[in-house]
Each structure stands twice: as C-alpha cells, then as structure tokens.
Amino acid sequence: MVTIYDIAKKANVSPMTVSRVINNSPSISEKTRKKVEDIIQELDYIPNKQARSLISKETKLVSLVISDISNPFFTNIARGAEDKALQAGYQLLLGNSDEQTVKESRYIDLLLSTKVDGVLIAPTGDPSLANLRKLAKRRVPFVFVDRYVEGIAADLVMGDNAETTRKLVAHLVEKGHRKIALINGPSTASNARERLLAFTDALTLNGLDLIPELLIETHFLQDNFSEIVRTLMSLSPSGRPTAILAANNFIGVNTLRALREMNLQVPDEIAVACFDDPEPIPDYNPFLTVAAQPAYDMGYIGMQMLIERIEGTAPATNRKVVLPSQLIVRKSTQRS
Amino acid sequence: MVTIYDIAKKANVSPMTVSRVINNSPSISEKTRKKVEDIIQELDYIPNKQARSLISKETKLVSLVISDISNPFFTNIARGAEDKALQAGYQLLLGNSDEQTVKESRYIDLLLSTKVDGVLIAPTGDPSLANLRKLAKRRVPFVFVDRYVEGIAADLVMGDNAETTRKLVAHLVEKGHRKIALINGPSTASNARERLLAFTDALTLNGLDLIPELLIETHFLQDNFSEIVRTLMSLSPSGRPTAILAANNFIGVNTLRALREMNLQVPDEIAVACFDDPEPIPDYNPFLTVAAQPAYDMGYIGMQMLIERIEGTAPATNRKVVLPSQLIVRKSTQRS
DNA sequence: TATTTTTATGTTATCGATAACATAAAACTA
DNA sequence: TAGTTTTATGTTATCGATAACATAAAAATA
Structure with a gap:
C-alpha cells in the first residue's frame, strides 16, 4: 500500500511535508507542493483513514439503527439519512434491530468498537435506555428519530x-x-x-x-x-x-x-x-x-441534527422537531 | 478513553499481557487472566478497532453499493446483505449510486479511504468498469449483485x-x-x-x-x-x-x-x-x-460469497449464482 | 551588513494495539 | 542437582498519519 512515506521518499521530502500538502497547510512552497502532488497522483495515493482516526478521534462514520430497513417507513428514513450524511462527508453504517433490544445492544457494542462519530436511532423502546446510556457514557452523540426514550436527553425528530x-x-x-x-x-x-x-x-x-x-x-x-x-x-x-x-x-x-x-x-x-x-x-x-x-425528511433532518452535534455546531439545549403527517x-x- | 495501557497499569502487567488476554492467547496464567478480565469489566474497556486495523489490515467493514435503497428490490438485497454481514461479524456501509457512475465513483473513493474489506455492488453499468478497476487495483474484493460488467471478473449473483x-x-x-x-x-x-x-x-x-x-x-x-x-x-x-x-x-x-x-x-x-x-x-x-x-437471497448469497473472498475461503475460480424468479x-x- | 522576523521544512513523540523477539521463572529431565 | 525445556510475561518496533516542537533558509527590517 502506498503511504506518505513512499511519497516522501520519492519526493525527497519528509513525511510531514507530504502530510502538510495533503491537508493544504499554508506554509508550503509552491514548488514542493507541486512536486508532492504530482507524485501523489502518480502513485495513486489514498490516505489511510484508520491511521488518521487514531489521532483525530473522528472516523467520519455515522450509524443508523432502525427496526427494519425493509419497512418502507424506515427505508425512506435511511435514504434521507444517507443523503445528508454523504453530503457532509460521512458514511452510513446500517443496523437493523428488528425491534429487539438485545439485537440493538449487540449492535451498539459493535458501534462503540468501530468508534462511529454518532448514531441516529429509532430505539426499540424504554428498555433501550441501557444501550443509550452506553453511548452517552462514551460521549457518542445520538439523535432520536421517530421514537424517544424517557430519562435520557437527545435531539429528536418525530411525527406529530x-x-x-x-x-x-x-x-x-x-x-x-x-x-x-x-x-x-x-x-x-x-x-x-x-x-x-x-x-x-x-x-x-x-x-x-x-x-x-x-x-x-x-x-x-x-x-x-x-x-x-x-x-x-x-x-x-x-x-x-x-x-x-x-x-x-x-x-x-x-x-x-x-x-x-x-x-x-x-x-x-x-x-x-x-x-x-x-x-x-x-x-x-x-x-x-x-x-x-415524512420519513425521508425525518431521516434527513435527524442526520443533520446529528452532524451538528458531532461537529459542535448544535445549540446546547436539545431540539425537538415535530413533523406533520399527511x-x-x-x-x-x-x-x- | 480506556486503553490497554490503563488496564495494564491497574493490573500491574504489561500492555502486551492485556492484549493477550483480550485475544485469548493460550499462554496466560489463570490468575492473571482473571485479574485482567476483572479490570476490563470494571473499567468497561472496549478495544479500539482503528488501532487494530492499522496492524491487521482488516476493518470488518463491508459496503453495499446499489442504485437506490428506496427501491424495494434493493431494500431487500440490503436486508439480506446486512443479515449475513452481521452474522459473520461485519458491519455494512450503505451507498446509493442513483444509477450515476459519477456518484458511484465518488463513493468508491470514500470506501478505499475507509479501507472496507469488501464491496457488494450492483454497478450502474459498463462505465462502472473504471470504478471496479480501482477496487481491483487495491485488492479490495468485490462481488456483483443483479448486474455485472464485462471485462472484469468477480463472483456474481443475479436473477435468471x-x-x-x-x-x-x-x-x-x-x-x-x-x-x-x-x-x-x-x-x-x-x-x-x-x-x-x-x-x-x-x-x-x-x-x-x-x-x-x-x-x-x-x-x-x-x-x-x-x-x-x-x-x-x-x-x-x-x-x-x-x-x-x-x-x-x-x-x-x-x-x-x-x-x-x-x-x-x-x-x-x-x-x-x-x-x-x-x-x-x-x-x-x-x-x-x-x-x-429473490432479492433478499441475492443480497444474502452475495454477501456470503464476498465474505468468503475476504477470508480466503472462496474457490479460485469466480462463481456465478443464477436465481430463478417467481x-x-x-x-x-x-x-x- | 547585522539582526530580527517570517517561511519552509524536518524531528520526535504519539494515537492504541499487536507481532516478533527476549527473558525470567517454573517445570521437567537425566 | 545441574541442565534443559516449557510457560508466562515483558520489551521494542511497527502500523500510517499528524501534533508539537525545532531549525535552517529566506525575507524583511534597522
């Protein structure tokens, strides 16, 4: 696999300089920038997100935990969520709980290990509280969609x-x-x-x-x-x-x-x-x-609120968005 | 965040010993195993997949790239794929191409950076060839579902x-x-x-x-x-x-x-x-x-073949599974 | 021109986990 | 009991990228 070290060697610069070029650091001479960029092109280099995440503590992964993607209601939520996520540079991990708290729990454990940046969730019900507490304890932001759980605060988008x-x-x-x-x-x-x-x-x-x-x-x-x-x-x-x-x-x-x-x-x-x-x-x-x-909107708005939470641009108080049905x-x- | 170093310190052992306990290494005394496991419990430690992936070169992430999750045909493929993935310990990243090769391409780039272990894809059509070549070049296994592209070999599951x-x-x-x-x-x-x-x-x-x-x-x-x-x-x-x-x-x-x-x-x-x-x-x-x-089966079987490819248990020759419709x-x- | 400031680049340490090698202690053998 | 093998554990280096600090070279100033 091509790494910044390969680029660095070929360009006769330090790996750090390559990193700076990749991240558009301002203090790079036009000459080296060009040289490094050419070699990046030539070797078809793609940065390793894993390595990056280890330092930055962000994965650009978000998860949608719903009951069942086969249900058109959740399908449309998923589509809305994916559209917003992609637009903001996040990738969407899908999880079906099938309304089973145990399955949801197993999924949450996986997510914590994968270190997703946030979770958009339609909780199975009140027993989900323990699962949500796990997320909260680890400071993983989450947003409720369609349903909420008493006793734990989060942004919420739901139908009226x-x-x-x-x-x-x-x-x-x-x-x-x-x-x-x-x-x-x-x-x-x-x-x-x-x-x-x-x-x-x-x-x-x-x-x-x-x-x-x-x-x-x-x-x-x-x-x-x-x-x-x-x-x-x-x-x-x-x-x-x-x-x-x-x-x-x-x-x-x-x-x-x-x-x-x-x-x-x-x-x-x-x-x-x-x-x-x-x-x-x-x-x-x-x-x-x-x-x-409006399932699509619920997914889209929910994901939007989640990303705002992740990126710290959300207001301190939790938001509750209630959408009308037709x-x-x-x-x-x-x-x- | 709790790391193996925290565990190690508290247990008075080296981080390596903790790692061995986590990975069920055989040469660990019952005494230390117990001690370390208790502290893991106590501190509620969850391993960091990012750090692991950096060494192991596997992420336990797979991706499903389809036209549009809102289409029930693809919805069911997704459900089948997710079920199989979860069962095998993989998580599913969802991508909608909307039948646009450009969007598909953008998605593939993201996947390469995220270093997914494999891709189950319904390509937009022949122009997808370039996208698939990118995957092949980086040795990311992929499997075709529903459609294939001439000129590049992969396992395939499709309707008759x-x-x-x-x-x-x-x-x-x-x-x-x-x-x-x-x-x-x-x-x-x-x-x-x-x-x-x-x-x-x-x-x-x-x-x-x-x-x-x-x-x-x-x-x-x-x-x-x-x-x-x-x-x-x-x-x-x-x-x-x-x-x-x-x-x-x-x-x-x-x-x-x-x-x-x-x-x-x-x-x-x-x-x-x-x-x-x-x-x-x-x-x-x-x-x-x-x-x-049989969309669900297509997703399930496709994911199964993909995982076999990833784990090296698939036969050398590419498989073609053709399923009947009703x-x-x-x-x-x-x-x- | 000497000195200060700025710009461009390099070095070292680190993120969290593990592979590969090293070694002390325990168990076994002759 | 001395020597060998086995078992349990530790040390060091590494995965790929970047933050924080360091420094040489260039530009600006006195």
Whole structure:
C-alpha cells in the first residue's frame, strides 16, 4: 500500500511535508507542493483513514439503527439519512434491530468498537435506555428519530402523533364509525404511548365511548395478527368494531391480510387505516388509507441534527422537531 | 478513553499481557487472566478497532453499493446483505449510486479511504468498469449483485434474466397479446441487455414479429415515462401495443401512472407486467403482475460469497449464482 | 551588513494495539 | 542437582498519519 512515506521518499521530502500538502497547510512552497502532488497522483495515493482516526478521534462514520430497513417507513428514513450524511462527508453504517433490544445492544457494542462519530436511532423502546446510556457514557452523540426514550436527553425528530391520531380518528368518525379499534404497538415505545393517549382523547373529543376490548397492544413487527383480528371480530355484533386503526404500516397490512383470511370485505364490512404508508413508490395502487409521515425528511433532518452535534455546531439545549403527517384517504375507508 | 495501557497499569502487567488476554492467547496464567478480565469489566474497556486495523489490515467493514435503497428490490438485497454481514461479524456501509457512475465513483473513493474489506455492488453499468478497476487495483474484493460488467471478473449473483423474460412473455402471449412493448433499462447495464436479448428470442419462439418501435431503451431510475408511454400509445391502432413489459418495478409503476394520466384502463385497454415486485410487504394489495426476483437471497448469497473472498475461503475460480424468479400473476394482466 | 522576523521544512513523540523477539521463572529431565 | 525445556510475561518496533516542537533558509527590517 502506498503511504506518505513512499511519497516522501520519492519526493525527497519528509513525511510531514507530504502530510502538510495533503491537508493544504499554508506554509508550503509552491514548488514542493507541486512536486508532492504530482507524485501523489502518480502513485495513486489514498490516505489511510484508520491511521488518521487514531489521532483525530473522528472516523467520519455515522450509524443508523432502525427496526427494519425493509419497512418502507424506515427505508425512506435511511435514504434521507444517507443523503445528508454523504453530503457532509460521512458514511452510513446500517443496523437493523428488528425491534429487539438485545439485537440493538449487540449492535451498539459493535458501534462503540468501530468508534462511529454518532448514531441516529429509532430505539426499540424504554428498555433501550441501557444501550443509550452506553453511548452517552462514551460521549457518542445520538439523535432520536421517530421514537424517544424517557430519562435520557437527545435531539429528536418525530411525527406529530397527537395531531395525526386526531386526523385519522376524525376521518373515521366522519365516515360514520362509532366503534373504532386501535391495534397499537408496545407501550414501551414512545410513539405507541402517544398514539394511545391521543386516541382516547380523540374518542372523547368525538363523543365516543372508550371500549377497552377495542384497544389492543401488540408489536410493530410480529405475527399474531390473525388471532388479534379474529378476537376483535368475534366480539358481539353490538361490540364489534366497524373500523380498525393500525399503529403502523406493518400492522395495517397484516390486518388487511387477516381480514381477507376471514373473508371480510374492506371497506364494506370493516374500514382500515394506519400510520405510515406501506407503499415505497407512492400512489401507484392506492388502497389503504394512511397518515403518511415524512420519513425521508425525518431521516434527513435527524442526520443533520446529528452532524451538528458531532461537529459542535448544535445549540446546547436539545431540539425537538415535530413533523406533520399527511392524511391520504384511499379505498380502505371509503365505503362504496 | 480506556486503553490497554490503563488496564495494564491497574493490573500491574504489561500492555502486551492485556492484549493477550483480550485475544485469548493460550499462554496466560489463570490468575492473571482473571485479574485482567476483572479490570476490563470494571473499567468497561472496549478495544479500539482503528488501532487494530492499522496492524491487521482488516476493518470488518463491508459496503453495499446499489442504485437506490428506496427501491424495494434493493431494500431487500440490503436486508439480506446486512443479515449475513452481521452474522459473520461485519458491519455494512450503505451507498446509493442513483444509477450515476459519477456518484458511484465518488463513493468508491470514500470506501478505499475507509479501507472496507469488501464491496457488494450492483454497478450502474459498463462505465462502472473504471470504478471496479480501482477496487481491483487495491485488492479490495468485490462481488456483483443483479448486474455485472464485462471485462472484469468477480463472483456474481443475479436473477435468471433469460428464463424470467421467457416466462413473462409467455404469460402475456397466453393472455392473447401479440404486440408487446418492452420498456427496458439502458443497454449499458448487463441485465437490460440480457432482457432485451431474451425478449426478442421469446418473441420469435412465440411466432411474433419484432417491432422496433415497441423496443424502448430508457433508464431504471428516471422520469420521462409519460412521454415514452404516450409515444407508444399514439402509434397507429394496428401498431399499438396491447401489453407493456417493464424492465424493473420502477418503470412498471411509472408506466401505470402514465397510463392513468392518459385515462387508459389497465388491464382492459392495455396489460402491464414488470420485473421485480414494487411491494415491499408482499401480497397485501396485489395489482401488478410481476416476475419477483429473490432479492433478499441475492443480497444474502452475495454477501456470503464476498465474505468468503475476504477470508480466503472462496474457490479460485469466480462463481456465478443464477436465481430463478417467481411469476406472480395479478390484475394488471387479467382482463375482466 | 547585522539582526530580527517570517517561511519552509524536518524531528520526535504519539494515537492504541499487536507481532516478533527476549527473558525470567517454573517445570521437567537425566 | 545441574541442565534443559516449557510457560508466562515483558520489551521494542511497527502500523500510517499528524501534533508539537525545532531549525535552517529566506525575507524583511534597522
């Protein structure tokens, strides 16, 4: 491998002089600069980041730790994050936690060893606290995206859960639904908590009763949806929901599947809406009514805040950016 | 930051002894091993990969360079690649080329500086050759996924373009179509070339004429589809296609969009099918007939081959893994 | 011209870990 | 028990780059 020592020898200067040329140090004569640069070109020299990092303490690596890149919501976050990172000269390490705190933890350990400059993370939930503390202890800046964890401070970019929930409920109520089920994520996740809270508020606001059987707590990425939906739909006709609100796209899609298994027609027999669009290429085959969160922007802004933290240009106090969602009404809530 | 020197001092041993404990060297007395391990625990020591890499010449970083992570095809490749990488102790760096050779090139330069151990790449096309040569020159192993570039050898995992094309054409012919348009990717990309070749073969095989106006060469990620489709559909009624085959999901979806703009009904007025499923969460709202390539497996197998190359356990000759696609017939080709 | 200041370059030490060699202590052998 | 082998540990040099200090040469000043 070509090093500054090879360049130095060939150019008849000291390695330090080569280093200075590489780093555009001002006090280098035009003559040597030219000479060294020519040899760098000739030998096709590329600086070794590892060696540099050892001294500078920065790697120009950042990591994105999300639930699952296959979920279009996170895919778009990733794309936004990568765009911003590359633009600022950082490279993006990808990690899927699959909503498992243990997997997240293993990943964080790897990151600490790799010495990433910062982490953009959608924590699995409150149990992530220990993982985040590890980062904080080692002074690795991190920024929350989509979800946060109580008890540890960081910049945060997320969707407006309250307003989004209100919009979705209002839409369903407007369509005549009075018994709306919520299939929510785990209460350890901040977004699920906020959505539940907003949901009950929205029911009250619309003069609807809170029916405990219609509040289901499940996981954002797990497969007992057939049973959940079956249980819901086997409630007595008077207690059965006429609409289901799913707390994310994965739950939404699986709810549709479960209903299809049961030969229930959507939207005629039951309406379905969810948070986050399951369509990566929007609007080509609209069916499911969704509140689409600006995932790309969340990734982009989150990465921007992270880089500002890393580079020390961020304000001392933690920022909280809340982005609005867009209600996209499609067939799944439009009774024919 | 805690280093082996801190551990050494506290344990009253030399740094080398600490290093030996960390690396499970056999010739360490049980007593010192215990003592050192306790202090490692106590101080919460994490080895510095940068320093290690400087000597070992390996970073345990691999990179995935693809067109666009937002495309579900590549999303699934990424997920497969990440799963395998993590399992083997590697971390995955993500890079989007957006089908631009220049962007790809910039990314490769970054990778060379970061000293990744290997690269899994879907090259933008033949112009990528220079980028790949850079990798080869520096002895960075790489593996092709989805596409390859002539003139440079590497392991390869791809879909069976010939067979897949045949299946798609056969399906359309079976549905009664005699004039099938192909909206293909750029001829600089191996998969587009193979698809074109197989397409013309399949026409012959089915006794259909090759109509040059129905062979469109465009890009896998670019937006003049309205015009392309408009041109196709404004051919004389006798020359106009009754079915469109799109060379990837992006083209497929945009073709649908363009047809909708023109108020043409799919599948009644024109049928559409494409390579790759645009649905990340399969089968929830089937509309578009596709030949779904096993993207996850492509990523997983590709990463596996890459890691074998990196670790020197791969056979000397380059491997070529060709995976079959699955034809999924949906509404877009099922005339009512 | 002598002296000071500036400019250009070199030397040494360091980042954190480990390979390669060296050596003291313990264990074994004759 | 003296000599040899083995085991456990330490020392030194190195990976590639750069910070901090040092110095020779050139330019500016008196």
